[in-house]
Amino acid sequence: MRGLVASVAVLMLLVVNSQAGTIKGRVSFEGTAPPEKSMTEAMKSDPNCAALHSSGPEVMTEHYVVAEDGGLKWVFVSITEGLDGKEFDKAAEPVVLDQEGCVYKPHVFGIQVGQDLIVRNSDATLHNVHIIPGRDSKNREMNKGMPFKMDLPPIQFEHPEIPLRFKCDVHRWMFAYCNVVEHPFFATTNETGGFEIKDVPAGDYTLSFWHKKMKDHPVKVTVPAEGEVEANFTYTEEMIPRRGR
Amino acid sequence: MVASEHSNLSHSLPFWKRYVFSTDHKVIGIQYALTALVFLFIGFLLMMYMRWSIAFPGRPLPEWAAALLGSNSTSGIFGPEFYNQLGAMHGTIMIFLGVVPLAVGGFGNYVVPLQIGAPDMAFPKLNMVSYWSFLTGGVLMLFSFFIEGGAAKSGWTAYPPLAVLDADAGQTIWLIGMVFLITSSLLGAINFIVTIIQLRAPGLHWMRLPFFVWAQLVTAFILLLAFPPLEAAGILQLMDRLADTNFFMPSGLVVSGEIREAAGGGSPLLWQHLFWFLGHPEVYVLILPALGIVAEIIANNSRKPLWGYRSMVYSTLFLGFMSFVVWAHHMYLTGMGTVMNAFFQATTMIISIPSVIILSALIISLWGGSIRFTVPMLFAVAFLPMFGIGGLTGLPLGISTADIHLHDTYYVIGHFHYVVAPGVIFGLFGGIYYWFPKATGRRMSTILGHLHFWPTLICMNVIFMPMFIQGLAGVSRRLYDGGSAYAHAQPVLHWNGVISMAVWTMAIAQLPFVINLFGSLLFGRKVDDNPWESTTLEWTAPSPPPHGNFLELPSAYCGPYEYSQPGDESGFHPQDQPVEGSSA
Ligand code: HEM
Ligand SMILES: [Cu+2]
Numbered sequence: 022m023r024g025l026v027a028s029v030a031v032l033m034l035l036v037v038n039s040q041a042g043t044i045k046g047r048v049s050f051e052g053t054a055p056p057e058k059s060m061t062e063a064m065k066s067d068p069n070c071a072a073l074h075s076s077g078p079e080v081m082t083e084h085y086v087v088a089e090d091g092g093l094k095w096v097f098v099s100i101t102e103g104l105d106g107k108e109f110d111k112a113a114e115p116v117v118l119d120q121e122g123c124v125y126k127p128h129v130f131g132i133q134v135g136q137d138l139i140v141r142n143s144d145a146t147l148h149n150v151h152i153i154p155g156r157d158s159k160n161r162e163m164n165k166g167m168p169f170k171m172d173l174p175p176i177q178f179e180h181p182e183i184p185l186r187f188k189c190d191v192h193r194w195m196f197a198y199c200n201v202v203e204h205p206f207f208a209t210t211n212e213t214g215g216f217e218i219k220d221v222p223a224g225d226y227t228l229s230f231w232h233k234k235m236k237d238h239p240v241k242v243t244v245p246a247e248g249e250v251e252a253n254f255t256y257t258e259e260m261i262p263r264r265g266r
Numbered sequence: 267m268v269a270s271e272h273s274n275l276s277h278s279l280p281f282w283k284r285y286v287f288s289t290d291h292k293v294i295g296i297q298y299a300l301t302a303l304v305f306l307f308i309g310f311l312l313m314m315y316m317r318w319s320i321a322f323p324g325r326p327l328p329e330w331a332a333a334l335l336g337s338n339s340t341s342g343i344f345g346p347e348f349y350n351q352l353g354a355m356h357g358t359i360m361i362f363l364g365v366v367p368l369a370v371g372g373f374g375n376y377v378v379p380l381q382i383g384a385p386d387m388a389f390p391k392l393n394m395v396s397y398w399s400f401l402t403g404g405v406l407m408l409f410s411f412f413i414e415g416g417a418a419k420s421g422w423t424a425y426p427p428l429a430v431l432d433a434d435a436g437q438t439i440w441l442i443g444m445v446f447l448i449t450s451s452l453l454g455a456i457n458f459i460v461t462i463i464q465l466r467a468p469g470l471h472w473m474r475l476p477f478f479v480w481a482q483l484v485t486a487f488i489l490l491l492a493f494p495p496l497e498a499a500g501i502l503q504l505m506d507r508l509a510d511t512n513f514f515m516p517s518g519l520v521v522s523g524e525i526r527e528a529a530g531g532g533s534p535l536l537w538q539h540l541f542w543f544l545g546h547p548e549v550y551v552l553i554l555p556a557l558g559i560v561a562e563i564i565a566n567n568s569r570k571p572l573w574g575y576r577s578m579v580y581s582t583l584f585l586g587f588m589s590f591v592v593w594a595h596h597m598y599l600t601g602m603g604t605v606m607n608a609f610f611q612a613t614t615m616i617i618s619i620p621s622v623i624i625l626s627a628l629i630i631s632l633w634g635g636s637i638r639f640t641v642p643m644l645f646a647v648a649f650l651p652m653f654g655i656g657g658l659t660g661l662p663l664g665i666s667t668a669d670i671h672l673h674d675t676y677y678v679i680g681h682f683h684y685v686v687a688p689g690v691i692f693g694l695f696g697g698i699y700y701w702f703p704k705a706t707g708r709r710m711s712t713i714l715g716h717l718h719f720w721p722t723l724i725c726m727n728v729i730f731m732p733m734f735i736q737g738l739a740g741v742s743r744r745l746y747d748g749g750s751a752y753a754h755a756q757p758v759l760h761w762n763g764v765i766s767m768a769v770w771t772m773a774i775a776q777l778p779f780v781i782n783l784f785g786s787l788l789f790g791r792k793v794d795d796n797p798w799e800s801t802t803l804e805w806t807a808p809s810p811p812p813h814g815n816f817l818e819l820p821s822a823y824c825g826p827y828e829y830s831q832p833g834d835e836s837g838f839h840p841q842d843q844p845v846e847g848s849s850a
């Protein structure tokens with residue numbers, strides 16, 4: 022009897038898995054993005070940080086990171102509708118947020134509810150991670166000093182929130198945007214604006230694009246039982262809020 | 267009569283009523299004392315971890331030590347937030363769960379009724395409730411280490427806005443725990459006051475009271491009058507945390523670069539006033555019982571009446587009164603203004619006078635005595651200079667201009683620890699060695715006592731003396747790295763390692779005490795009712811005293827310290843022995 026249940030379960034898993042596709046796409050930006058600001062001046066407030074960048078490229082803000090062909094970095098893409106009744110696994114691998122050269126790496130990232138987040142300090146200077154949930158959020162505020170090269174014990178978030186802000190209370194230029202979602206179907210765009218969400222159960226979905234300055238944009242996609250579906254999105258100069266221009 | 271009824275009664279009680287939910291002041295006293303010793307140990311343990319972080323910031327703990335911390339450390343390193351938890355809880359535990367329960371709940375409960383010739387406290391059931399309320403508060407505090415975010419981490423002083431902004435539940439539990447502890451102290455205080463006023467043996471009028479009883483009486487009044495404002499303040503802070511009130515939260519507060527959205531309008535300084543209105547008198551709650559214990563031990567072991575007994579009593583009363591008008595000397599740097607500073611500076615200088623009188627009287631009491639250097643006497647004698655250093659180093663802190671430099675530095679830590687650690691703790695150790703034979707019918711080992719005393723005395727000074735040096739150099743307190751991030755601290759940084767080594771050595775030096783305490787229960791030399799040839803009434807009861815204390819309730823015929831009186835061959839005259847020409 023037990024064996025039967027087990028093999029049925031395995032079969033169903035296989036079926037579910039085999040009926041999963043990939044959402045692939047590219048986010049781009051059209052027009053002229055506002056120029057980024059240099060953080061060199063600000064970094065002088067902590068000589069330890071300044072020293073880490075005494076040579077090498079200047080550290081800039083990362084609001085509109087646009088590739089030559091228009092690919093837009095740091096856009097968070099996730100499924101926001103259509104997953105009701107579908108099953109998915111909890112992510113096992115922890116996400117790592119590093120503080121390196123007095124910059125959060127990555128600047129924008131996603132995490133599943135309940136997934137472990139390891140906050141790391143790779144600098145031998147004091148950072149103070151301050152997680153600031155939104156006003157109506159049920160996530161917990163957290164505020165921790167990290168004076169040495171060290172990891173914090175794994176943190177989990179219980180409630181979806183886009184975005185959950187991280188800032189360093191020592192270094193006012195340090196921000197990171199953590200996007201907490203209930204499921205594992207999300208991605209962040211890379212330097213070319215590309216992203217890929219794998220193993221999505223076949224079905225109709227709404228995909229949302231989040232950028233820290235520009236408004237969210239939903240896009241409908243239908244994921245096939247096998248293979249890929251493409252989902253592209255283009256931000257334009259007009260979408261930049263007045264204050265951000 | 268009453269006494270024998272009591273002792274008959276005790277035999278019919280089941281175990282849990284005799285030893286767990288007991289109403290006997292002696293059982294409650296021992297419950298208090300043992301619980302407090304456990305908490306003192308925990309407070310000490312927390313501090314040993316702090317000293318690691320101070321001496322070796324960023325270096326991983328040894329594996330076994332890290333294992334005890336569970337998820338509070340990652341690869342053996344713990345961060346500043348955990349240091350803050352350790353610091354806040356070390357202070358809270360040492361004061362509210364260690365020293366006060368041992369000095370008042372333990373010694374006060376056990377010794378006061380015996381010394382005044384009473385069969386029990388005036389309100390035995392209240393006494394029991396007081397202990398269980400204390401234990402509840404203590405367990406809550408410890409429990410908070412295991413919840414998400416850990417224990418309270420805004421210092422034992424819990425200053426808002428920090429304490430209110432802290433999003434973790436530890437601070438909430440701290441406040442609830444404090445409400446239990448304060449309730450416990452208030453119940454105890456009422457009980458002591460009524461007991462001492464109402465239940466004194468016939469003939470034991472005020473000027474025949476042992477100094478220890480006076481000390482406990484004034485302590486009880488301080489607790490009764492100083493704690494309610496903090497209990498109220500604690501509940502207001504709870505409201506600020508849980509119900510979004512703003513008693514202590516100002517408007518327009520900027521938190522990590524952003525204006526806090528809240529009505530505000532409250533005053534963080536109000537908390538400081540309410541806290542220190544308890545906080546300073548609390549210092550005397552720590553000191554007075556220890557002074558009382560030391561006085562008993564010194565009179566007994568120098569075989570002389572206390573020198574200036576009356577001036578000691580009047581000084582204690584004056585001290586108790588003055589302790590309510592010095593609180594804001596903790597707040598010179600809050601911008602209260604120079605007029606306020608001048609007032610509190612004056613009262614602070616005035617309050618040092620009775621303290622000096624008491625200490626001087628104790629020192630002069632030694633003069634010309636035939637001193638017996640018993641183990642309790644070693645601790646009592648060492649108490650005097652240690653407490654003296656603590657007191658004298660407090661004077662510069664009481665002067666508002668000098669305090670500008672010294673405020674919140676390690677100088678302050680050195681100062682008050684000389685008062686409470688080699689000071690009060692030595693008094694309490696002395697008391698344990700002194701009254702152990704009364705409570706158990708056995709004596710503690712002298713050899714182990716010496717092995718405990720000498721290394722502890724040396725370590726205490728190696729620990730706290732360098733803190734003055736660091737503090738004068740400007741090293742701030744409450745730094746998880748002991749100041750290593752600061753340029754001005756570099757020249758005195760090497761002391762951190764020295765101090766920490768002495769701390770861990772001192773921990774080992776407590777082993778003889780622990781062995782002695784429990785070993786002597788089983789193997790200690792059996793003693794009669796009055797092994798120290800003492801004069802006060804507790805020594806006329808059997809050792810250990812039965813339920814109801816005395817076989818026959820005693821009367822007092824003379825003062826408490828009739829040692830080496832002319833014509834008295836035995837060298838001491840117990841208070842319950844009739845004197846020619848004196849009546850009970
Ligand atoms: C003998 C052992 C003791 C040692 C070595 C010791 C050491 C320390 C150290 C290192 C600190 C922290 C300094 C800082 O980070 O600012 C501290 C704080 C404190 N200690 Fe002790 N301590 C001892 C006993 C006691 C006792 C017996 C009491 C009270 C009766 C006490 C009360 C406090 C308080 C109230 C604080 C301040 C906590 C705060 O900053 O909120 N300590 N102690
Ligand atoms: Cu930082």
